Amino acid sequence: MSLSEHRLLIGICGGIAAYKMPQVVRGLQGHGAEVRAVCTAAATRFVAPATLETLTRHRVHQDLFAYDDDFPVLHVGLGAWATAVLVAPATAQTIARMAHGLADDLLTAVLLSTRAPVYVAPSMEEHMLDHPATRANLELLAARGCVLIQPAAGALASGASGRGRLPEPEELVQRLVADLAPRRDLTGVRLLVTAGPTIEDLDPVRYLANRSTGKMGYALATRARDRGADVHLVTGPVSLPAPAAVTVTRVRSALEMQQAVAGQWSTMDAAILAAAPCDYRPRELAAHKLHAGGMPPLELVPNPDIAAGLGREKGDRLLVIFALESESGLDRARDKRQRKNADLVVLNNLRDPGAGPETDTNVVTLIDRHDQVVPLPRMDKTQVADRILDWLAARFAGRPEVR
């Protein structure tokens, strides 16, 4: 896959892993990308700008006020030039400055000015990475749309071992290729995606809900769109921005989600149900606020089973469902797939700290109709989405024509 349509700006910070970046530059060029680099002042202590200039054939600036023939206002010009920016190794210091919107050197000014997607690969000692300040800063960057590339575990520069290593150059290159190289293997596929929780009202101010954030479903909708699918996203209430060029239906309750989904199913080629609709709703919706003391016992009735409903009407459409089990996960997930007539079940791992509704990463196992079990390592939700979509694309590749 080629990056020949891409102009990549690499922002190198003053971390020990900066020595890996010339290899990253070469790897990206090997995929056809045009690459420029910007160094922080500290970065130049770890990697020589002359090396990067020789490889990129461009000046490597660190000074916000430097003159460059190509860009009269350097930070604005570089930000507009880039089709994607990779900050690697991203130091605790630069991450903090990005989180606070500072623009006191060339790299941070470019990062404020660019509209290109920004990839951030943190690299530091484990204690720096786990410090509440760094964690809060990284969460803020992720919430603003930066794509975090998780650090690897292993030997660290201090001699200790732990999390915080910059992934190897080839892994960084492959990650950007996977995300940025145009892949249109879902072109023409009409895909229904559900995301988020549902809210089951009890009275005008109280409700039942769950902790789903919608991150997994939104990642699936966004990546499927990027890969050419015609995506209809049915979403419960979440705080994520609607993905561009995706049809979005917003719902509140499981009943509303069921109606929206059932109404679309006959026009779709596949559905991925990543939402977490509530299994139950209160029997009665009180017209007025229930007051403490006068609160009746909470009576619940089951909501319709959305996945089973689609499974019954499936025909030759493809159905992917999710399972979240706290025990006997594999057996229960297999059973769930069979009962709901789904083609693939994605089993969420509840035990891993990097998995779950609120994290940006996930740890899942894919189980198909033939009982093939594929456990995936901890990955960003975008990467998990791509692996699920790889499975889907492979199924459609076997069909001559999508309806």
Ligand SMILES: Cc1cc2nc3c(=O)[nH]c(=O)nc-3n(C[C@H](O)[C@H](O)[C@H](O)COP(=O)(O)O)c2cc1C
């Ligand atoms: C030998 C050495 C290695 C360092 N390695 C790292 C590192 O891997 N990650 C990090 O966040 N900071 C590291 N630092 C600290 C940064 O260099 C320092 O915070 C600097 O201000 C970062 O500036 P910058 O973010 O503008 O590049 C290291 C410092 C030294 C002296």
